[in-house]
Amino acid sequence: MLSVAKMMAPLSTLKRIFPILWASSRKWTLISSGLMVIEIIFGLAVLFLLKQLVDVVTTMLGSDAPADGIGQVLWTVAVTGVCSLGFLAARGFSGLARETQGLLVAEQIDSQIHDRAVRADLAFYESPRYFDTLQRARQSGSQRPVQVVNNLMLLVKNTLMLVAIVVLLATINWMLLPLLVVAIVPALMVRLRFTRKLYNWELRRTQMERRAGYLDWLLTSDIHAKELRLNQLGDFLRERYAEIKATIRQERLAISRRRTIVEVGVATAATAAFFSALAYLAWETSQGRNSVGNLVLFLLVFQRAQSMGQELVGQLSKLYEDHLYIGLLFEFLDVRPIIAEPEHPAPLPARMNQGMRFENVGFRYPGTSRDVLSHVDLTIRPGQIVALVGANGSGKTSLIKLLCRLYDPTSGRITLDGVDVREFSPDDYRRKFSVIFQDYGMYADTVRSNIRYGDIRQPEDTPLVEAAGDKSGAAAFVHQLHSGYDTPLTRMFDDGAELSIGQWQKVALARAFMYQSEVIILDEPTSALDPGAEFDLFANFRERIDHRAALVISHRLSTVRMADYIYVLDEGEIREAGTHDELIRQGGMYCELFSQQAYHYREVEA
Numbered sequence: 136m137l138s139v140a141k142m143m144a145p146l147s148t149l150k151r152i153f154p155i156l157w158a159s160s161r162k163w164t165l166i167s168s169g170l171m172v173i174e175i176i177f178g179l180a181v182l183f184l185l186k187q188l189v190d191v192v193t194t195m196l197g198s199d200a201p202a203d204g205i206g207q208v209l210w211t212v213a214v215t216g217v218c219s220l221g222f223l224a225a226r227g228f229s230g231l232a233r234e235t236q237g238l239l240v241a242e243q244i245d246s247q248i249h250d251r252a253v254r255a256d257l258a259f260y261e262s263p264r265y266f267d268t269l270q271r272a273r274q275s276g277s278q279r280p281v282q283v284v285n286n287l288m289l290l291v292k293n294t295l296m297l298v299a300i301v302v303l304l305a306t307i308n309w310m311l312l313p314l315l316v317v318a319i320v321p322a323l324m325v326r327l328r329f330t331r332k333l334y335n336w337e338l339r340r341t342q343m344e345r346r347a348g349y350l351d352w353l354l355t356s357d358i359h360a361k362e363l364r365l366n367q368l369g370d371f372l373r374e375r376y377a378e379i380k381a382t383i384r385q386e387r388l389a390i391s392r393r394r395t396i397v398e399v400g401v402a403t404a405a406t407a408a409f410f411s412a413l414a415y416l417a418w419e420t421s422q423g424r425n426s427v428g429n430l431v432l433f434l435l436v437f438q439r440a441q442s443m444g445q446e447l448v449g450q451l452s453k454l455y456e457d458h459l460y461i462g463l464l465f466e467f468l469d470v471r472p473i474i475a476e477p478e479h480p481a482p483l484p485a486r487m488n489q490g491m492r493f494e495n496v497g498f499r500y501p502g503t504s505r506d507v508l509s510h511v512d513l514t515i516r517p518g519q520i521v522a523l524v525g526a527n528g529s530g531k532t533s534l535i536k537l538l539c540r541l542y543d544p545t546s547g548r549i550t551l552d553g554v555d556v557r558e559f560s561p562d563d564y565r566r567k568f569s570v571i572f573q574d575y576g577m578y579a580d581t582v583r584s585n586i587r588y589g590d591i592r593q594p595e596d597t598p599l600v601e602a603a604g605d606k607s608g609a610a611a612f613v614h615q616l617h618s619g620y621d622t623p624l625t626r627m628f629d630d631g632a633e634l635s636i637g638q639w640q641k642v643a644l645a646r647a648f649m650y651q652s653e654v655i656i657l658d659e660p661t662s663a664l665d666p667g668a669e670f671d672l673f674a675n676f677r678e679r680i681d682h683r684a685a686l687v688i689s690h691r692l693s694t695v696r697m698a699d700y701i702y703v704l705d706e707g708e709i710r711e712a713g714t715h716d717e718l719i720r721q722g723g724m725y726c727e728l729f730s731q732q733a734y735h736y737r738e739v740e741a
């Protein structure tokens with residue numbers, strides 16, 4: 136059974152909800168509360184007047200001249216009618232106010248979710264916990280906070296109404312009161328119990344729902360449409376989706392079935408109690424111990440009490456459910472980044488002097504047991520072009536994530552001009568870099584925006600966009616698009632143009648060139664470029680990047696050889712370091728890789 140503490144828990148939720156409502160719209164919070172109060176006042180007045188009416192009619196029937204009281208009856212009926220109209224109008228308008236407030240609160244919650252999402256650490260995104268928490272926060276729905284308040288108001292209203300009814304019933308016969316308890320309390324307990332059960336089940340099922348969502352996305356997304364058709368995966372994926380959905384459905388229905396059976400049992404007990412009370416009252420009336428008016432009042436009022444009781448049970452269990460689900464929303468909103476602003480950030484040098492250094496850096500992803508980087512020592516000096524070479528999975532991208540402080544090292548430190556980078560403000564520090572990752576973004580927006588996203592602080596018409604397009608080699612094909620730099624990309628929206636993968640990569644490169652950062656980081660920037668484009672890019676690379684420092688990752692050693700200094704990473708450790716000529720002379724790993732790649736070209740030359 137549920138403890139009192141658990142039943143009181145929704146109150147703690149309210150403490151967090153009111154500020155959200157207040158922040159979303161003060162005006163509508165006040166209007167909807169005011170209308171609710173008016174609704175309650177009219178509702179209570181109607182009940183009171185109904186009792187008056189029964190009393191007046193009963194007195195009339197018992198008097199010697201019944202016709203004398205007709206004026207009072209008509210007056211009471213008229214006032215009751217006016218109050219009923221007032222009640223209906225207030226209810227209608229308070230519904231409208233609640234809807235308005237609901238929409239505003241939903242926007243406020245969305246904005247808070249987005250705020251937390253963009254501030255969360257990258258580590259959060261790269262874990263199943265992120266997807267679970269986000270899915271649950273979304274599932275909890277942005278409408279919940281306003282629902283809670285509405286439910287609370289309805290609860291107050293119905294409780295007051297019920298109190299009035301209880302008083303009415305007590306005037307008929309106080310022995311009827313236990314009957315109300317039987318009609319309401321067990322039903323409430325059952326509802327609360329099953330609400331909790333369903334909630335616990337949904338928590339356990341989050342990953343399963345996500346898996347189904349993922350399959351649904353695979354089946355319907357444009358990204359997989361080609362492979363899905365050619366490999367004829369459609370039916371296979373549909374079956375897997377249907378299996379998951381069937382399991383979810385069966386488990387959910389099993390809970391609903393059990394709840395229905397218990398609810399029917401409880402309702403049967405309540406109905407039996409009601410008819411016993413009716414029989415008792417009818418007997419008392421027939422024996423002259425109770426008036427006919429009271430019997431009529433009982434039938435009239437008890438029906439109301441029953442529906443009020445049902446609403447009350449519904450609202451209480453809804454309030455409890457909302458409290459549980461809002462907890463999930465708050466769980467997401469409470470996520471705080473680990474890579475946060477230091478209390479007293481060190482001043483960031485306007486231009487670096489000595490450069491960036493990795494000092495004996497080790498790194499392991501959170502929640503894993505294997506070091507992906509160990510004992511890494513690496514330096515990037517101002518204006519120096521450094522290349523990073525290594526097999527798949529050797530830790531190159533992880534190293535970049537550390538450099539940009541998307542993660543912090545597990546051991547060792549990274550410094551900028553000798554200062555540990557953890558001492559700087561993360562946002563300011565990250566502005567030292569412009570990066571193009573392997574999985575760069577393809578934004579459904581114009582070419583101009585796709586490039587300007589590299590430095591959104593620049594005005595919309597900045598000439599830097601076109602200059603960056605020239606540097607990356609994107610300009611040539613952009614001028615052939617129907618609206619040049621103002622052509623929307625992706626066919627997701629009207630008038631969109633679709634680019635080839637290599638063309639997208641040139642746009643992404645332009646984005647990295649757009650921002651005048653001190654260090655430019657390119658993770659496989661030419662993987663999709665044709666050899667001519669790659670040659671052009673690196674032929675005068677230093678001028679292209681305005682003599683800034685660069686860290687370039689590439690599997691193409693023809694690209695790598697233009698670097699000032701090369702690091703060879705193997706299973707997370709730096710195995711070799713030096714200039715191209717030095718590494719060739721050493722005759723180690725780099726030399727072997729270079730000879731393998733050069734072999735085929737030599738064959739052609741021969």
Ligand SMILES: Nc1ncnc2c1ncn2[C@@H]1O[C@H](COP(=O)(O)OP(=O)(O)OP(=O)(O)O)[C@@H](O)[C@H]1O
Nearest residue numbers: 261500503507525526527528529530531532533534
């Ligand atoms: N988010 C993550 N969580 C846990 N492990 C990860 C994560 N990202 C990468 N890894 C692991 O870290 C190791 C290094 O990955 P990384 O992406 O740095 O390699 P890479 O050298 O860039 O490879 P590639 O040449 O294929 O791009 C791999 O074994 C990979 O499985």
